[in-house]
Amino acid sequence: MRRAEPETRGEILAAATRRFAATGYRGTSLQDIATEVGCSKATVLYHFANKEALLTELMAPAITELQALDDALTGLTGRAAQQTAADGFVDLAVRFRREIALIRGEFPELLRQPEFAHIQRISERLRDALAGNTDRPAAQVAALVLLAGISETCAEFVDMPDAELRPALLALARRALEPVPEHPTQDKET
Amino acid sequence: MRRAEPETRGEILAAATRRFAATGYRGTSLQDIATEVGCSKATVLYHFANKEALLTELMAPAITELQALDDALTGLTGRAAQQTAADGFVDLAVRFRREIALIRGEFPELLRQPEFAHIQRISERLRDALAGNTDRPAAQVAALVLLAGISETCAEFVDMPDAELRPALLALARRALEPVPEHPTQDKET
DNA sequence: TCAGGGTCTGACCGATCGGTCAGGCATGCT
């Protein structure tokens, strides 16, 4: 069972991906991962400082690109921001479906940790951009439905080809975000 | 600290609601709940058979009504099913926002338990109805985005008045579900 | 031949989890 080449690290990453996607981050123990790899739990912790380090390494590419999208958003407002945010987020969600599935349902708790605090801020900015920088409830609601719904849908449809999933999401986002005729529901006080 | 009237059970339920909503079902220990109530963990387990019984009692009304919506859906197809599903689900999601928040992010794991297996089936039927009983990818994607997005949004906007949240969600759902001009992307196989 | 470093492991640790159990205490009925 001893492995001459040090590819164990990679196998651990692959196994962790599978287990996290299947049973979630908290629902997966280091022993689960070790068993899937065929090594001991101590080996997993030899290659990675702790359980969280495994997750952050798995999520790193997605986080980097999310940050890039956030940067691309600075300065944009109104329809331009809306379009950029929608297109960019759909693209990210489709491409990083696997990563989304990894932390599915544990977003709220994971975001509470300081290491992921900036992601919290990014998703808030993304939501504002999608809402067209308005605080109209209807716009905020639509933005959040899209963000959450797209994430969940991508995690669910892991096997759908990009060429099918992406245009479906883009079309939906465009329909959902099309400027509703204002419909001035005058509410003076909140 | 002894309570003459047996209102402890109600206090436990209330505390469990708060804690589950704040840190999730798995993220909340029986000791957490006991501490918030001001009693011992054994007392919690005296009033409830186990941790899961607490959750099921909290979720019972929502589940009952979800079942009713599913019943109302039988026999309907096409646009009628779509409308009924959308209106019914938005209504349920808005009214049972708190219950959704309780199990936020733990839906996948909870659904795996046999006690909640029928909810799995209901949500699948709901998705099919929302998709207009089509298996066109675009329709399935839109249906899932709506279901997941609406749930998450309701859980997030716990404090928004019903009168604001409901129409916003309904308008969004109507826009998202409006019959897209077919746009025959001929895919012969699958 | 030997030293050293990278890889891996079993044994172990403290903490926390859900859950059990025998018994204490107050009350009310007989």
Next chain:
DNA sequence: AGCATGCCTGACCGATCGGTCAGACCCTGA
């Protein structure tokens, strides 16, 4: 007075968690 019952508790249990550690094993280079 005696007894049953409902409510509540501390002490305890086995399991599991993430993480530590001393040492075994193997390869390589001097």
